[in-house]
Amino acid sequence: MSDLLDFQDAFVAALGGAPSALSPWLAEGEAGETGLSVYRNTIAKGCVDALAANFPTVASLVGDDWFRAAAALFAREAPPASAALLDYGEAFPAWLDRFPPARDLPYLAGVAHLDRLWTEALFAAEAPSLGADAFAALSPQALGAARVALHPSARFALFEAGLPSLWAGARQGRDDLELSEAAQGLLVSRSGAAVAYRVVGPADCAFLAACRTGGSLAEAMGQAAQADPDANLQSLFAALIADGVFGDLISGAKP
Template sequence: MTTVSELGTFQDAFAAALAERTSAPIAAWLPSPEVGETGLAVYRNTIAKGCVDALAANFPTVAGLVGAEWFEAAAALFARQHPPASAALAAYGEAFPDWLARFPPAGDLPYLPAVAGLDRLWTTALFAEEAEALTAEAFALAPEALAGARVTLHPSLAFVWFDNGLPGLWLGAREPEPDGLEWVEDPQGVLIVRPADAVACRLLDAAGHAFLAAARSGASLGEAITAAALADPDADLAALFAALIADGVFIDLIPGAPS
């Protein structure tokens, strides 16, 4: 009868055999080395295919921009160098953006690692902790009280600022039927959040990014609004705040000293 300890020993040896691409770690359980190598090849191919499919699902914008053949070859090489740490591949590919930055064939595509990074943020938002977003009613306070309050941001929220138009390119490429993708030089930000069942993404202007960065650092709402106004003196601050509430980025309102 196989004990739990023996089963664990075999599982560890089997994982080592797959990672090291040799049947030596499981030789004690094999009738012959040839049988081991043949069987391991089947498992390796199955795992490799699963990794490539998972990367294609987790980095669809990258795959769409470079084409299936290029992506599958790169993904297969990445999977050999970075085997999955667990059987669950839904969030596989944490190291893929940094790997692309060092991947010589991607040298002519300098935007690709950043695109992969945005794809990764989307996947991270998808699997982030659940939290109920505040509605506009939660902010129905006297102006002084509202200005002194602080907010807790949604755990799925990500926002990034770029010195170019990469966010617009990324959002356009994620459309079901991308058409007329354009690269613009103007700085842009992007907001990614999953307040309910689906991940939502949109462009974020300088004032919105400054507001969220201040709020995340612990600033009061009054201080965050001031940061937004400094980033863009022409911004409609009331509309900005209303849009963020509609996005579902706030999950808690913490009273503070009036400011």
């Protein structure tokens, strides 16, 4: 087993540009570059195809040729760490942010980030979601002191401009895409095998951020009110419960 693992490590290193790593397994004078090039081409195509599948909104905005050329460059700089490509591309949004040809598309890295949140929600761990009955059983005082853990699939991000609406419109294949100036957030979660998303406001994101860092529900409500004094907090909380973004209820004060 150790020899097999050593060979696998050497093979990955060779594909990454260090063919001498395979020397112990090759006959004398046999470089192995011809065979490696076949594997490299196959892996490169697999990486590009995986990125196209994981960042479909980005691809729809820039076109197939632009996207596949950029994806091929990214794959050369950031090859996959494992053979599983289902969630490949964690670093792609940050890479796009510093990719010179994308300078005229300043929203593109943000769109890629939202695509990534969708993929993360899809492959997050399975877990039940809290329903309204879990909160209805608590007194108002106990409810305010309680804390909630977010569901493993819950993802959210806030933007100064209306990027989430643009992302959602592009994802739905709409042609009337506009980037509004209003701050917006996107909430993504999964129930069973279905990933759902909803454009939300700053108050929702502030509420969820407080929950994520261990704040009580009262503290989360306070953060939401501070983010948007006009927000209807009761409706906000009810909508988040309906979204299934809460995974566990912890009564009492934070330890």
